[in-house]
Amino acid sequence: MPASPTTLTILALALLDAALLAVLAAIATGLLARTDGASIPAALLRAGAAFGATLTVAAALLALLVDALT
Template sequence: MTTATTLTTATATATATATATAMTTTTTTTTWHTEDTLLAMAVVIALLLSLLAAVVAGVLARSDGATLPAAASRAGAAFAATLALATGLLALLR
């Protein structure tokens, strides 16, 4: 075996190893964290539903003749109750 053949074989082996390593790191860096993403989306949906419940409760309280502080208090209570219920369900399902 000549020196040129040995260098060619060593270069080919190093190239194959580098390619295999690059392919391995490429596949490991493109993992999708679907469980974390779905949990984040569920939390955002819970916040939006709580906000919607608070707005509806505040508008209904105001249209019923409640003062502005009383309507805001009812809206806050509705927000807290809805958010507590939604996060409790998320914790139960997880």
């Protein structure tokens, strides 16, 4: 069964929300690492790891939700 445009729009917005959540987690992690005394490259590495982990978990949860609803 083909997906309706409404379903695709909701999925796109959910992916956008997941990316925004990952960016916010990365910013918070980078700032906290920097205030803890980490160098700028170390803080960026921690922020990148937080971004990747958050986006991975959010995408996995979205895939699980889509699978459960279809």
